[in-house]
Amino acid sequence: MWQRMSELTASRVHQAFVGRTSELDALRGVFATAGPQVVHVYGIAGIGKTALLHILAAEARDAGATVIRLDCRHIEPTETGFLQALEGAIGGGDPDMDTLVERLGRLGSLVLLALDSYEVFRLLDTWLRQIFVALLPDNVRILFFSRQRPLDAWFSAPDWGRLVQCVPLEPLSQSEAKALLSVHGMQDEDAAFLARATHGHPLTLKLAAAASRENNVRSWPQETVLQHAVDELSRMFLADVDDPVSRRVLQGAVVLRRVTVSLLQALFPELAPQDAYERLRRLPFVDGVHDGLIIHEAVRDSLARSLHASDPSRYLNYRRSAWRQLVVEAQSAASDDLWRYTADMLYLIENPVVREAFFPTGTVLHTVEVAHPQDTEALAGIVRAHDGSQASELLLQWWRRLPQAFSIVRGQTGQVEGLYCKLRSDRIEPTWLLSDPVTAQWYSHLEQKPLRPGEVALFCRRWLSLNEGDSPSEIQAAVWLDLKRSYMELRPGLRRVYLAATDLGAYSQVAQCLGFEVLAGREVELDGLSYSSAVLDFGPASVDGWLAELAAAELGIKRAPALLDVEARQLRLAEGAVALTPLEFGVMRYLVERQGKAVSRSELLQHVWGTSYQGGSNVVDAVVRTLRRKLGGQSGRVETLTGVGYRLR
Structure with a gap:
């Protein structure tokens, strides 16, 4: 066992x-x-x-x-x-x-x-x-x-x-590797070979010890043997899982960051999910944690590569099934659990641009930290080295007004090598935005496409590297990584990100992949240079909804059109568009934004009618009745929760 x-x-x-x-x-x-x-x-x-x-x-x-x-x-x-x-x-x-x-x-x-x-x-x-x-x-x-x-x-x-x-921690020495293999029952001759072949990597040694009892591993190529060993031994472990159900569940589960009962049910609807979970839990390279199971990375990654190469259709179907389940669960996740679903969704996205944007694989050589008054000279020096007098004064004016909005980037020896300025729409004076021609364009765009109550826009006013200016560089990469931390902190209220650069074309491939849109006609001329702006609109579901859309596009999933057309204030039904009254639209919009969650009548009264008078809750019921009539065949999606209110499925 x-x-x-x-x-x-x-x-x-x-x-x-x-x-x-x-x-x-x-x-x-x-x-x-x-x-x-x-x-x-x-x-x-x-x-x-x-x-x-x-x-x-x-x-x-x-x-x-x-x-x-x-x-x-x-x-x-x-x-x-x-x-x-x-x-x-x-x-x-x-x-x-x-x-x-x-x-x-x-x-x-x-x-x-x-x-x-x-x-x-x-x-x-x-x-x-x-x-x-x-x-x-x-x-x-x-x-x-x-x-x-x-x-x-x-x-x-x-x-x-x-x-x-x-x-x-370095690999084990040859003598230590042989001693470890001996503890796991290997004979001296085999232990000596495996110690040499695996270069003292402890996990590979343990996997090799278990697998080589039944397999001849001496035929492995010597070049890049560590990676070959991990891949080959993982496949051997899969072959050694005698139970075909456990083997099948393991093969599918490797597409997941963490394994839960509900995700196994989505991947294998014909199996009893709790039984599948217990079978997986008993495997020696699976750890149980408080919110699921974690398959050891060396095993998980090699098995995933093997499945992708041998059966790409099945590999894709597993990922699609996981995506659908995660989207459903994330809609009703508590705020404390939301990060888990964000990480789970990110794991499904294989596009390197997106993965690297959040979890860079390389070693980060620069640190980003809040700027302090003693950084003024270094900060001003970088600004004036790359921007003309007019542009420099505008940026340094933000430094004098909101020094807490600035961060600096330090190199390996602690010197200041870069900076960036980010502003929040809910914590800034509109007059300050209007006094800067770059942010004035963003303010104008917000007026044309206003945010909803509770939504926030993040303005990345400028990033600069000592040597590269605002061109792609390690400094800029460190800045963008730090911006992702702000994304996590501000969700689910973060709706848009605005940024400006003198050469947006240098970022066009990455920007298009992430969903940025260039704001045509909003260029600003300063000191003979053109500053172009771009915006990323995450949508009403904020960062997590954006990630779900990126994953859906990569997985080839065609999402059904939204039930509510916010711009047109209409329902989108198979029979065509259906117009809504202002109150019907307000109720429907509130339910859509909280899809899958219970919404009380008092909430609707407060946010749609603008009153807290409890005695008027019957007006809510009346509007819901007319909404259901207009929804027709989809009327059942608006559920009545006795004693509470309503929920949109």
Whole structure:
């Protein structure tokens, strides 16, 4: 009978752990009073970071320390998401940062806060470094376990050098690799071969040990053998899953970021979803987490590539089924769970432009942080180096008015190498927008196509690199990555993003892929240069709806036309367009925006009629009746919820 990977690591972590002597010695330094307060442990996937964390945690608890482990894969990468997860782990009843920091200080003389899979938390790195970690009491040590090395900003800040330590994880030595294989039952001759062939990669060694008991792996090519080993051994594991149902479920589940019962039901409607889930959970390379199952990446990625190559039609159908289910579930997801559905949808999108926009695969060499008064000289120097006197003065006027709207980009040595300015439509004086000819064009566009109540527009007024200006560069890439953090923070209220550049053509391929539209006729001439504007309208469902549309286009899914035509104030039905009265339109629009969610009569009275008088709720029912008549065959989509109100299916 299979054991889960989590069960294996819990019961045999000490017996199966070999090597890593120097790394453990370095990590034990956190036990000392004068030891490092911040430790970054990093290495490639499957290199043994989590196993090392298990050993350190066991030793720390034996020494009387308190250990708190957070898996970043299951936390929204925003300040709120992190603080809520931390509150859930340490208690306290209030996800307020000061309250949580104070509670950490009372948990004992030594507290280890470990953030596993930290590579997915890059969006929050600056906030953690500048705000959260700086507030931690001296009894707390924070450890980051990541696939990527830490940004240089962790070491370049004044007085941080002696407090921060790096522990890189390299492949096991030949002797350590053979010792690990021996623990897993391999004979000396086979162990020596596999140790050489896999270059000491721990996960590959474990997979190889299991698979090679029944297969001859000596015929593998020696070149790029590590990748060949991961792919081949993953296929061998699939062949070794004797149960055909489990094998089939595993093959389909590899298209998912996380596996849930509802997603399995969508992928395999003919199977009992709970049974399929339990079959998958028992596999040794599947971990159970609080919101589903995670197939180990080395196995998941190789099996997905194999399925894509051997049966592209089935691979596509699995992804389409997952998309349809995620769209339905995301519509009624609580705000705390929305990030999971965002990440799940992003995983379905294979377009590298979109994936890289949110989760860059390369190592980020620049940090983006809020600008401070001491950055004035460097910031002004970059602006004047690339913009003429008129354009420079307009941008520096924003710096004087709203310095908090500016961020700077630092290089590896801490020097300022770039900047950008972003403004929010709900936090800015209209007169200020009108005083700048670039933002005045955006204001005019908003007047022509106004936002709805609660919606926000984000203005990216300017980004500049010291060497490249506003042309594509590593600085610009760091700026755009930081903008994605703002996307996450502002959704579901974020409706549009406006930006301007002197050469939008340089970004045309990326911009078209993401859905940006050039605002023709709104160019602004400054100092002999033309500043062109573009806008990205996410639609009424904000960022998550936009991602769903991108995924649908990639998957070849033709979505049904929207039931409500907002611009024409009409219903779109198979029989044709049906006009609505102002009240019918208001009710229908409110229901559409909250599709799948219960809407009370009092909400409708407040937002459509502009009153809180409860005695007038019968007018709501009257309008709903006329709406249903106009909906005809789709009238059943407006459900009555007894004692509550209505819901649009």
